Amino acid sequence: MTERAISIFLVEPKQENFGSVLAVLDKAGLPATLIPIQDQFGFMRELQAGLPDVVLVCYQEKSFGDFDCLGLHKKLAPQIPAIVIAPGFGEEWAVEMMRGGVSDIVLQQKLYKLPAAITRAMAESFHRRQQQQKEQSLQLSQQHLLDLFKMTPVGVFRCDSEKNCFYVNDRFCELIGLSPEEAFGPGWIKALHPEDREFILREWYEKKGVVEETKAIYRYQKPVSGETIWVLGQSKSELDSEGNVTGYLGSVTNITRLKIVEEALKEKNNYLTKVNKELDNFVYSASHNLRAPLTSLMGLINLLRLETGKPLELHQICSMMENSLLRLDGFIRDIIDHSRNSRLFIQSVEVDVKALIAEVLEEFSLADNYNRICIDVNVQQEVPMFTDPARLRIIIRNLISNAIRYQNNTLLPQISITAQITGQESIFQVCDNGIGIRQQHHERVFDMFYRADEHRSGSGLGLYITREVIDKMGGKIELTSQPAKGTTVKIVLPNQQAGKAADSYNTETRTGWLPD
Structure with missing residues (x-):
């Protein structure tokens, strides 16, 4: 049952x-509003008032020629289905009516078939309108797509299922240096760079009629000018x-500038890698070469001390020389520690913590x-500790060095070193009763070359290197300190498993350098 009455001319x-038609429709349960039309003027008048759903034409041969409503219908409202009610008809006449735009013909003596004819004609008309709308929408979408292809800054192409090109936009032609006619079919191949042609053709033509998405970086070389460009080519199947x-x-997207930048960055990276390696070698060699004469000087100073009959001042001068050399030696040691921590892989082996x-x-x-100095060492160890012994030595040495250097001369120096080793982690604490660190320095004591007390000796690298080493090992460091009361530094390091330790150690022995 329809929601509204059908409007019928x-x-x-x-x-x-009129009465017969209305009765048949009513009997069929097809609500309808019949609008009687007796001549062509009435037809045009009602048509201007509003379009009907169906036009019924009662054909009478003698009177029908006076006004051709079917002709008006075809001219003014061809989208409205028209049904002819006739007393009888021949085949040729029926064909002529159907060609003239008539949807159906119902015999006058079989008027009971009219409701079905109306329903069918309206359904066909609705379907036809929908199809026309889809076609119009498709044509519009295709036009919009073509307009978009013309405006886009990238080259666009379309191929059939055999991958023969049948469409290219202006940007595509501009990029490869060919006209559309030259690029159609397999013509675009002539613009491929000779060194990339075999690879692209193999990848492109090996799969025909296959659902795929492709992406490749290659070159085109314009046939006339010889200009070479790098492109990112992408394609997707149409189904x-x-x-x-x-x-x-x-x-096809022009990525020539990106490739130039990429090559420049690659060259700079190679250069920096080379310079970095040379600098590292320089630091390593220079440090060892500097330490050799320092060691000799310290030996000579010890010999001078053994000499008897020398003035006291000579002994004091030797002590001053020794202190200076020790500071220089400590600074060089810090440089070596920093260099090794930056470049070497983490080595993980079993470590005897007490030793x-x-x-x-x-x-x-x-x-x-x-x-x-009163030094207390307490190691509680449940399981073996697997870590990098060289880096752990750097950490412990720097913390003990600070605890010794920053003693409180008014108190008996005390240093407490504790270690708790479990299967998951290792916790170290170095506590002292030294001069302590003021609160405003706590956040900066781990910065490079920062010294909280300018009156004490030191390079300002100790805690910086300690934190860098701990970060490299995947650990954490915490510092608490109060002036005149002392400082506590807590270190938490992961305890590596034996299997992982072996793998890490093998890596370390294969290469001593970080991957570039």
Whole structure:
């Protein structure tokens, strides 16, 4: 049942069938509004008032020639279905009516078929209008797409299922140096760079009629000028409603500038890598070459001390020389530590924590006032510790060095070194009762060359290198300190598993340098 009454023009000079038509439609449950039309003027008048859903024409041979409503219908409202009611007709006449735009013919003596004819004609008319709208929409979309292709800054091409080119936009022709006619079919191939042609043709033509998305970087060389450009070529399959490949749509983007920048960056990177390696070698070599004469001078100073009968002043001068050399030696050691931490892979092997701490303390045994320092070492170890021994040594050495250097001369120096080793992590703490660090310096003590106390010796690299090493090892560092009360530094390092440690160690022994 329709939602509204169907509007029907009933064209009949004497309206003899008005009642019959209305009764048939009513019996069929097809609500309709019949608008009687007796001549062509009435037809045009009603048509101007509003279009009907259907036009019914009662054909009467003698009177129909006086006004050809069918002709008016075809001219003014061809989209409205027209049905002819006739007392009888021959085949030729029926064909002529259908060619003239009539949707259906119903015999007058079989008027009961009229409701079905009207319903069918309206459905066909609706379907036809929808199809026309789709075609118009498709044509509009295609036109918009072509307009977009003309405006886009990239080259656009289309190919059939055999990958023969049948469309290119102006930008595509500009990029490859060919006219559209020259680029059609396989013509675009002649613009491929000779060194890239084999690769592109193999990749492009090996898969025909296959659903795919492709992307490649290659070169075109314009046939006339010889100009070479780098492009990013992309394509995607076009499919019909059943999923079959009907063609390919693709784009070509000029990336020549990007390639030039990329090559320049690659050259700069290679240059910087070379310079960095040379600088690292220089630091390493220079550090060792500087330490050699320093070691000799320290030996000579010890010999001078053994000489008897020398004035006290000579001994003091030797001590001053020794202190200066020790500071220089410490600075060079810091440079070496920083260089090694920056360039070497993490080495992970089993470490004897107690022995390592003892070795580091032994390095400071000749320091001034070392014997008066109360040092407590407490190592609690549940499982073996796997870590980088060289880096752990740097951490412990720098923390102990600071604890010794920044003693509080008014108190008996105390240094507490604790270590707690578990299967997951290792926690180290170095505590002292030294001069401490003021709160405003806490955030900056880990900066390079920053010194919280300018009156004490030191390079300003110790805590900076310590933090860099800990970050490299995937650990954390925390510092708490109060002036005149002392400083506590807490280190948390991951305890590597034995299997991972072996792999890391093998990597370390294969190459001593970080990958570029």
